[in-house]
Each structure stands twice: as structure tokens, then as C-alpha cells.
Amino acid sequence: MKLIKVQRRTKQEKRFSEDMGMLNAKVTYIKKTFASVPYKTLHKYRETYYGKVKDCSDCVIDL
Template identity: 55%
Template sequence: MKIVKIKRKTKIKNIHSKNMGRLSSHVTSIKKYLLGIPIATLHKYRETYYGEVKDCKDCILQA
């Protein structure tokens, strides 16, 4: 059994940007787990409308 794991999970979230307006996008987050409990989010990125991969700091996420 591993004590520390790193998992990647993809969700569909609504994103609002100034240029495109509101759109649904796949947001992938990479998290670090200790004994099955999430400790920290290492990285978050999303796939754009055109298929590019960008960091989530470039957009405003709406829940």
C-alpha cells in the first residue's frame, strides 16, 4: 500500500473569459493524497475551445 499517491481527475466546469464569454470546458486537477485524504492541489489546467491546454489561472471559474 502506498502512503503518498498522486491522482489526476477531470471535471466539466463552466468557465467565463473576457474574449469567449461563458463556455463549458474540461478542467483537470492533479492532487496529492496521503492515506486517501487529499492534501494539496499540485496543478490545474483546462482544455480550450480550440483544443489548446492552458493553466486555470488565466480564467475566472464559476461554480
């Protein structure tokens, strides 16, 4: 049994970009887990409406 795993999880988030304004995007998180408890986010990215994959650092979350 492996104790350390890498898992992907996709969820809908509201994002704000200066170019496009407010948008709902599918954001995929790649997290490292220890005994199914997440402890580190390795990478997160989102898919645009046109099918391109972009890093989430160019958008900020609008709270």
C-alpha cells in the first residue's frame, strides 16, 4: 500500500482576468497526499473556452 500519492481534482471556480473579465473555469489541482490527506499543491491549471490549457498564475480569484 502506498502512503504518498499524487491526485488530480477538477472543480469549477470563478476567476477574474483583466482581458476577459469574470469567468467560470474548470481548474485542475494536482496535489500530493499522505494517507489520503492533501498536504502540498504541486500545480494548478485551467482550460479556456477555446481548449487551451493555461497556468492559473495569470488570473486572480475574485472574492
